[in-house]
Structures are given as C-alpha cells and as structure tokens.
Amino acid sequence: MTLDPISRPPLSVELSEEEFLRWYWLKAELEAFARTIGVRASGSKQLLTARVAAALAGRLFEEPPPARRTQAKQLAAPLLHSTVIPVGQRSSQVVRAWMREHIGPEFHFDAAMREFFAESDGTKTMQDALDHFAATRHVGNKSIDSQFEYNRFTRAWHERHPDGSREQLLEEWRVYRNTPVDQRPIAGS
Incomplete structure (x- = not known):
C-alpha cells in the first residue's frame, strides 16, 4: 500500500x-x-x-438517553435443559458454566450468543441456547461493527495477504489510519 x-x-x-x-x-x-x-x-x-x-x-450536543437496565431476575444454578431464559438475562457466569458443562471449553459468549440472550423474550430455554450455539458455529465471517475499525481492517488485510507478517499488517494499518477517510483505499488492500 x-x-x-x-x-x-x-x-x-x-x-x-x-x-x-x-x-x-x-x-x-x-x-x-x-x-x-x-x-x-x-x-x-x-x-x-x-x-x-x-x-x-459550535453546536450543542444532545446526549442520548441512558440505556435502561432491566432489573430482571437472573438465572441461578442449578439450570436444566428446560430452564426458561428470562427477559433481560445477562451473559452471566452461571450461564457460562452451564454452557461449558454441556458444550465444552470451546464455548464463549460471542456476538451471536450475546445477542441470543439479550433478545430473549421469556420463551426460550437453555436447550434453545445450546441449539443456537451449534447452529451459529460455522456460518462464516460475521460482520464487525463499524466502531471496531482496526478489527475490520485486520480481517480484510489478512484476506488479501494470507501470508503477510504482523509487521506488514501494522505498517499498513499506520498508513491507513493516518490517511484521511475520504482518501483511503478499501480497508486492508
């Protein structure tokens, strides 16, 4: 570049x-x-x-309203496959431990799993969580939100330069981030 x-x-x-x-x-x-x-x-x-x-x-900035935190009851051990996930369930240590017990050490709260629990409407069960984890494992590259610009750049760079070194990546990242947005090539090219 x-x-x-x-x-x-x-x-x-x-x-x-x-x-x-x-x-x-x-x-x-x-x-x-x-x-x-x-x-x-x-x-x-x-x-x-x-x-x-x-x-x-010189404009006033209107702060966004604070996110409302639900005071929903959180799951506690022991959990069963039939345990219903309440609205507002967080990605807690109790849930993580249960998922790891049933999936193994490869379980982690990635975006798909955090979204699953965050969007729980009170009708899904822990078995549904296991099924969701299995269904979302080999879906391919998931999109990276725009606020994670370095991660997006890194993914695109590695796709274009599969044998590239970390030093090459970092040098191109420095050039990329020090280039005005309107003059940048496609990320990682």
Whole structure:
C-alpha cells in the first residue's frame, strides 16, 4: 500500500468539524482533547467523536438517553435443559458454566450468543441456547461493527495477504489510519 499521506493535523479547536471527521483518532486522544475543551470525555468512541465534532462546529450536543437496565431476575444454578431464559438475562457466569458443562471449553459468549440472550423474550430455554450455539458455529465471517475499525481492517488485510507478517499488517494499518477517510483505499488492500 503506497499512499501519498497527508499529515494528520493535531487536535485543536481550530479544526473544522469536517476536517476532524476525516481522520482516525484513538479513543485516548479523543478523551484527552475532550477534557481540554470542556467536553464530557466518557462513553464509547462513537459518542465521544460526536460530542467533539459538535463542539468544533459550535453546536450543542444532545446526549442520548441512558440505556435502561432491566432489573430482571437472573438465572441461578442449578439450570436444566428446560430452564426458561428470562427477559433481560445477562451473559452471566452461571450461564457460562452451564454452557461449558454441556458444550465444552470451546464455548464463549460471542456476538451471536450475546445477542441470543439479550433478545430473549421469556420463551426460550437453555436447550434453545445450546441449539443456537451449534447452529451459529460455522456460518462464516460475521460482520464487525463499524466502531471496531482496526478489527475490520485486520480481517480484510489478512484476506488479501494470507501470508503477510504482523509487521506488514501494522505498517499498513499506520498508513491507513493516518490517511484521511475520504482518501483511503478499501480497508486492508
């Protein structure tokens, strides 16, 4: 990958919102900058980026409403195949232990399993959870959410360069992330 990189500007109040959004910023950079300009520095990288962009544009930022946590009763041992999963069940240690007992050490709460429990409507059982795990094992590459840009880049890079080294990957990642969004090639090419 040979791009003619433009130097990434430093984070400053002189940046326009548009210029700020053209660049990749580490969350730590955004947190530090937010504090220096008096912007709340907590939350996800996406939320922090939106706050900083609004501040640079001179707009008020309307905070999203806090996520409502359900106080639903959580499962406790002993669990059975017929145990109904309640609405609001978390990916708990009790559930993990039971799943590992029935599946083995390869069980983990990946996105498909976290989603299964998060979307439980009170009608699914632990047997349904076992079945879901089995059904989602060999589905191929699952999509990676946009906030995990490094992971997306890494997957695409490895698909294009199966014999590439870690050093090559990291060098291309540095070039990629230091290139404005509107001038980047396809991730990992």
